[in-house]
Amino acid sequence: MRAAEVLIVGAGPAGATAAINLAPFRSVVLVDRRATIAPRIGESLLPAARRLLVDMGLWEKFVSEGHQPWHGKRAVWGSSEPRETDFLRDPDGHGWHLDRARFEQWLCMIASNRGACLLRPASMVKLKHDGSRWSARVKTDEGLLEITADVVLDAGGRTAPTARKLGVRAQANDNLVCVWISGYDRANASRGLTYVEAVKDGWWYTAPIPGNRRVLAFHTDADLLPLSGLGPGRDMLFECAGAIKELSELLAGVGFTPDSKSNFAIANSTILEPCAGDNWLAVGDAAISFDPLSSQGLLNALFTGLAAAEATERHLKGDLLSLSSYAQIIRGIGDSYQRNLAFNYTSEARWTEAPFWQRRHRQYGAASD
Numbered sequence: 001m002r003a004a005e006v007l008i009v010g011a012g013p014a015g016a017t018a019a020i021n022l023a024p025f026r027s028v029v030l031v032d033r034r035a036t037i038a039p040r041i042g043e044s045l046l047p048a049a050r051r052l053l054v055d056m057g058l059w060e061k062f063v064s065e066g067h068q069p070w071h072g073k074r075a076v077w078g079s080s081e082p083r084e085t086d087f088l089r090d091p092d093g094h095g096w097h098l099d100r101a102r103f104e105q106w107l108c109m110i111a112s113n114r115g116a117c118l119l120r121p122a123s124m125v126k127l128k129h130d131g132s133r134w135s136a137r138v139k140t141d142e143g144l145l146e147i148t149a150d151v152v153l154d155a156g157g158r159t160a161p162t163a164r165k166l167g168v169r170a171q172a173n174d175n176l177v178c179v180w181i182s183g184y185d186r187a188n189a190s191r192g193l194t195y196v197e198a199v200k201d202g203w204w205y206t207a208p209i210p211g212n213r214r215v216l217a218f219h220t221d222a223d224l225l226p227l228s229g230l231g232p233g234r235d236m237l238f239e240c241a242g243a244i245k246e247l248s249e250l251l252a253g254v255g256f257t258p259d260s261k262s263n264f265a266i267a268n269s270t271i272l273e274p275c276a277g278d279n280w281l282a283v284g285d286a287a288i289s290f291d292p293l294s295s296q297g298l299l300n301a302l303f304t305g306l307a308a309a310e311a312t313e314r315h316l317k318g319d320l321l322s323l324s325s326y327a328q329i330i331r332g333i334g335d336s337y338q339r340n341l342a343f344n345y346t347s348e349a350r351w352t353e354a355p356f357w358q359r360r361h362r363q364y365g366a367a368s369d
């Protein structure tokens with residue numbers, strides 16, 4: 001049995017960030033079902049993260065972690081001519097291509113150093129509120145543990161496991177999935193650019209990551225995967241990329257040599273409504289998750305982790321409106337995200353009869369007018 005003021009379920013970027021900002025003032029237990037942090041896709045951190053890292057007193061330490069500068073994007077999108085955009089005029093400077101696992105480990109380490117109690121592997125299996133406090137049953141390697149808390153934060157990622165237990169489910173806007181591999185990259189040839197290319201059944205991206213590595217990913221709708229020759233049990237991603245001229249030239253130019261099997265990830269846009277209630281709130285992907293085209297998920301994890309920590313602190317001090325104000329902020333993020341996504345998808349009009357693009361033009365056509 002353990003008593004805390006705040007229980008955070010999920011120690012990904014959002015949960016760890018919330019813990020970092022709450023632990024100096026409150027007793028925090030942070031639980032994660034994963035025993036270790038495995039390599040994952042999701043490496044591009046937008047420049048605006050700099051302001052959040054400065055606010056949290058983490059900027060200098062972050063820079064010394066040696067992630068790679070992300071200078072811009074080269075895209076074949078809306079036309080067969082590649083176009084480059086960069087962060088030269090961005091007031092926050094360049095973004096970052098992260099070693100994602102190291103970034104997550106670093107955030108968890110800071111949360112622990114600031115006083116959070118991190119338990120892993122520890123999976124929340126049961127949750128109830130007795131009218132005054134939460135009581136959570138958590139499964140650990142040593143057995144079941146009961147944790148009581150005043151406030152619970154759902155930082156469990158896009159499945160929002162805590163909200164689910166309370167009967168609140170995220171609404172999904174689409175069925176986007178991602179198949180990805182990683183491997184060796186000569187690094188010095190990549191110029192810190194993310195590369196994106198639209199094709200008839202979806203879109204590709206590839207980005208360099210620290211340690212002479214690169215990720216290569218294809219996105220389409222779940223039901224359209226077989227059209228691309230990438231259905232279950234077909235480890236053909238690199239071969240499929242080879243059929244796309246511009247992309248395959250880039251991969252050859254950086255000496256990309258895959259050394260992983262194909263991985264699969266759900267990549268759709270979701271929003272949890274409501275994303276806060278009586279003594280609980282959701283952060284990061286649990287509150288709102290983004291199409292990887294936006295590269296917005298990590299920034300959002302840091303932002304909502306910080307905003308949720310502030311809302312929780314005010315709530316514990318007796319502010320009755322802090323959690324609903326937080327939920328309002330998330331709705332605002334969702335609205336502007338949808339407008340941007342609509343603009344991006346409808347600006348590709350070469351295959352409007354193909355199901356992938358037809359769906360997006362139908363869904364977003366009116367919104368982008």
Ligand SMILES: Cc1cc2nc3c(=O)[nH]c(=O)nc-3n(C[C@H](O)[C@H](O)[C@H](O)COP(=O)(O)OP(=O)(O)OC[C@H]3O[C@@H](n4cnc5c(N)ncnc54)[C@H](O)[C@@H]3O)c2cc1C
Binds near residue numbers: 012124178284289292
């Ligand atoms: C294909 C793809 C590419 C992406 N690329 C980018 C990118 O380039 N840039 C970017 O900014 N974002 C990207 N993202 C999004 C980004 O990865 C997410 O937004 C980010 O991981 C969200 O962080 P989070 O902490 O909210 O959730 P997560 O990172 O999903 O962390 C959730 C944590 O909760 C734990 N958990 C889950 N259930 C339980 C439970 N019941 N009990 C205990 N623990 C639990 C999990 O183990 C996990 O550690 C991408 C996403 C996808 C799918």
